Amino acid sequence: MAMKKKPVTGMKDILPREMEIRDYAIGLIKETYKTFGFTSVETPAVEHIENLSSNQGGENEKLIFKVMKRGDKLASAAQKLVETGNASDEGTSLDAGTLADCGLRYDLTLPLSRYYSNNANDLPSPFKALQMGNVWRADRPQRGRYRQFMQCDIDILGEPAILAEIELILATTTLLGKLEFKNFTIRINDRRILKAMAAYSGFAEEDYDTVFIILDKMDKIGLDGVKEELLKEGYAEDKVEKYLGLYAKLYKEEDGDSANNSEANSINDIKYIQSELGDFLDAEVSNNLQTIITSVEGAKAADFRMKFDPTLVRGMSYYTGPIFEISMDEYGGSVGGGGRYDEMIGKFTGQSTPAVGFSIGFERIVMLLLENDFQVPGTGSKKAYLIEKNMPADKMQKIMTLAKEERDKGVIVNVSVMKKNKKFQKEKMQEEGYTEFVEFFADRDF
Amino acid sequence: MAMKKKPVTGMKDILPREMEIRDYAIGLIKETYKTFGFTSVETPAVEHIENLSSNQGGENEKLIFKVMKRGDKLASAAQKLVETGNASDEGTSLDAGTLADCGLRYDLTLPLSRYYSNNANDLPSPFKALQMGNVWRADRPQRGRYRQFMQCDIDILGEPAILAEIELILATTTLLGKLEFKNFTIRINDRRILKAMAAYSGFAEEDYDTVFIILDKMDKIGLDGVKEELLKEGYAEDKVEKYLGLYAKLYKEEDGDSANNSEANSINDIKYIQSELGDFLDAEVSNNLQTIITSVEGAKAADFRMKFDPTLVRGMSYYTGPIFEISMDEYGGSVGGGGRYDEMIGKFTGQSTPAVGFSIGFERIVMLLLENDFQVPGTGSKKAYLIEKNMPADKMQKIMTLAKEERDKGVIVNVSVMKKNKKFQKEKMQEEGYTEFVEFFADRDF
Numbered sequence A, B: 001m002a003m004k005k006k007p008v009t010g011m012k013d014i015l016p017r018e019m020e021i022r023d024y025a026i027g028l029i030k031e032t033y034k035t036f037g038f039t040s041v042e043t044p045a046v047e048h049i050e051n052l053s054s055n056q057g058g059e060n061e062k063l064i065f066k067v068m069k070r071g072d073k074l075a076s077a078a079q080k081l082v083e084t085g086n087a088s089d090e091g092t093s094l095d096a097g098t099l100a101d102c103g104l105r106y107d108l109t110l111p112l113s114r115y116y117s118n119n120a121n122d123l124p125s126p127f128k129a130l131q132m133g134n135v136w137r138a139d140r141p142q143r144g145r146y147r148q149f150m151q152c153d154i155d156i157l158g159e160p161a162i163l164a165e166i167e168l169i170l171a172t173t174t175l176l177g178k179l180e181f182k183n184f185t186i187r188i189n190d191r192r193i194l195k196a197m198a199a200y201s202g203f204a205e206e207d208y209d210t211v212f213i214i215l216d217k218m219d220k221i222g223l224d225g226v227k228e229e230l231l232k233e234g235y236a237e238d239k240v241e242k243y244l245g246l247y248a249k250l251y252k253e254e255d256g257d258s259a260n261n262s263e264a265n266s267i268n269d270i271k272y273i274q275s276e277l278g279d280f281l282d283a284e285v286s287n288n289l290q291t292i293i294t295s296v297e298g299a300k301a302a303d304f305r306m307k308f309d310p311t312l313v314r315g316m317s318y319y320t321g322p323i324f325e326i327s328m329d330e331y332g333g334s335v336g337g338g339g340r341y342d343e344m345i346g347k348f349t350g351q352s353t354p355a356v357g358f359s360i361g362f363e364r365i366v367m368l369l370l371e372n373d374f375q376v377p378g379t380g381s382k383k384a385y386l387i388e389k390n391m392p393a394d395k396m397q398k399i400m401t402l403a404k405e406e407r408d409k410g411v412i413v414n415v416s417v418m419k420k421n422k423k424f425q426k427e428k429m430q431e432e433g434y435t436e437f438v439e440f441f442a443d444r445d446f
Helices: A016-035 A058-063 A071-084 A092-099 A109-122 A163-178 A191-200 A205-215 A218-232 A237-256 A263-280 A283-299 A344-349 A362-371 A393-408 A422-431 B016-035 B058-063 B071-084 B092-099 B109-122 B163-178 B191-200 B205-215 B218-232 B237-256 B263-280 B283-299 B344-349 B362-371 B393-408 B422-431
Strands: A046-048 A066-068 A100-104 A127-136 A148-157 A184-190 A304-308 A322-328 A331-340 A355-360 A382-387 A412-417 A436-440 B046-048 B066-068 B100-104 B127-136 B148-157 B184-190 B304-308 B322-328 B331-340 B355-360 B382-387 B412-417 B436-440
Touching: A016 A127, A016 A148, A016 A163, A016 A362, A016 B016, A016 B412, A046 A109, A071 A092, A071 B071, A109 A127, A109 A148, A109 A344, A109 A355, A148 A163, A148 A362, A163 A184, A163 A283, A163 A304, A163 A322, A163 A331, A163 A355, A163 B393, A163 B412, A184 A191, A184 A283, A191 A205, A191 A237, A191 A263, A191 A283, A205 A218, A218 A237, A237 A263, A263 A283, A263 A304, A283 A304, A283 A322, A283 B393, A322 A355, A331 A362, A382 A393, A382 A422, A393 A412, A393 B163, A393 B283, A412 A422, A412 B016, A412 B163, B016 B127, B016 B148, B016 B163, B016 B362, B046 B109, B071 B092, B109 B127, B109 B148, B109 B344, B109 B355, B148 B163, B148 B362, B163 B184, B163 B283, B163 B304, B163 B322, B163 B331, B163 B355, B184 B191, B184 B283, B191 B205, B191 B237, B191 B263, B191 B283, B205 B218, B218 B237, B237 B263, B263 B283, B263 B304, B283 B304, B283 B322, B322 B355, B331 B362, B382 B393, B382 B422, B393 B412, B412 B422
Parallel strands: A184 A304, A382 A412, A382 A436, B184 B304, B382 B412, B382 B436
Antiparallel strands: A046 A100, A066 A100, A066 B066, A127 A148, A148 A355, A184 A322, A322 A331, A331 A355, B046 B100, B066 B100, B127 B148, B148 B355, B184 B322, B322 B331, B331 B355
């Protein structure tokens, strides 16, 4: 039977050149985060369907790859399906409760929460976790976006203080600096500021999500666009005016001083918001945000800036405190982000556990490194041994011993059988970075 | 809703202590194999159900985790199922052709074959591939065996000469030596010797698989046990006698000299088999096997021995030439194995491509390292900063700068908020390997 040569739709085979960069980045990530006291953890790729469908995953829950039950359980679920004839419901009633009992994880946050609640007794408190692993989303395939991709998350569980946020931002930006990224921005906001601004303007709590989805478009459609959409949604003009008035003031300031997105500017903006919102916003929230910005700016190990951005929303509804996102000029969108999610672990344990996470967009970062023709540093010298076919055993042994001695010193030695067109063979190997060639013939001494 | 805290049946959460060893082993594997000229590749975890069900996977095909179709395709497949009422067929008719369109890979060999046939034009020839990745098998859960586990394979594609076998065995054993494994055995045989011995004894070709399954039990049930089972299977006594006569001669020799499982012993055994089989066995096969053993023995970088074992079968029917397996005294069974499979890639491309692979049992090796309390070398010094809660921004900045300076030098610095029971906190951190503690107070200078 002829077999299918292409990978499944939306997933990709990774070629050696990209793997070299991935392996290097993975090594650097582990090394860097380790110096911040993070330890690696791993959860299975497959999770309970009930956990995946628990409304912690937002839009991603629609994109789950579901794994079928097996054996008798599958047979009886299928039998039941046939008997009830319940398949016409657009296929949905087939899934979670019936034919599938698990699915591929769509992020690393939900599995980490389960992991922590399962293993907390064996883990330090606070627990600083590093996770690198693939996640799967049955998204519409498009250029540069795949249905299997690597995520790289650091999380601090059990630490209520903003020390956690500061450490996460410093660790992530130190890593990006080592990968030679420059001049990027960490935008920061707090879910409680978002909510206070909406409350102050008179929006009802049940409208927040809709309002924030529109607010999130600010950088694309501008103040006027946001205003138009809010009004179209049916919100009263006075609320909308009051709400956007807060933003207008900040933007106006920036217009007059657009090049100066300095630390001072961010601090001023936070102070202004706090003074306007008054009792709507707990002063500790805005003070903490200022401390995060000041501490990171003062101790940073890379060329970036912190920027308070009151339009930053971050999609996931599980965030409860500070939220942040990495913006890079070279890449239109975000290349990573995170925030505090103090309530998710309680969903498993019934006992609230503070938690903050920062995820970098590993695939986007690899893509940028590839596009910039990033050279992996410290690759040892590459040597090719070309040996004649049918080498007798004693000479083969000698060649292997010579190779061993060089490999022990870290030299990459590729032993290949000499081809008829040796010139072409060498040219091809030179393209792979082999610079030295040693030839061995069966009838000559060496 | 209460969520499930345990991982799905048969899969496991990996705790920091094990992850430390895994991360170290993964780093060492990449570093070691790289010096042999191997380059990393990666294939998606999800494969076409048609490829997974193509009879290349032996028993493992029964253990596939199947992934359901999505959206309209799922709905129409389910509708069809309901209409035909075809679920009672023990659930099997539901699967491949109907509700599932892909599945989780159960090994790395089949995906590599697909990868090579898809990307051969962009790859060197021969191509030396290193793959590390998880595979999934819906096996009956049991102690120490999981349904998700990491495999680590090296393969040489496009090289017909036994240089490929020699390089694979040397690379694998060099790695095991670096992981401090000693006194293990690489058992080696050739599928063509297995077949020639059966043919010489008068077995029909269609009986080979059954005969080999019984032969494979030799180390458990001995010569007499194998004889009994072959007779019970209905094979003629003269064939069985002739067949086991070949083995008896080898075992008898060994009895007289049981401590001396030397290279010379293996070479003698191969010569004996060749002389007995005569025209049934191409002399090149036995000569090549001798050259492999001599070359590896002469250039080996670890404490192990090569041993010709004519009872070695290896389950997979795709093997076509030399086959090998790692036996370790510390661990009852095999901790890795491989062989030549020259015909598999042709199933994709229609064009035969020689291939040899060697897979190490990553999970078993990690288990052995854990049991032996393996200490990961070269872990940097670990320092804990304990800081008072509510540190003002300027002091927080100073602490982070101090931490940065130490982290830049490779020191692991874990900054934590001081707890009420500081003594207990320090004891806990000492258990994690933190040896130095520095305390910072908000009202003191530092």
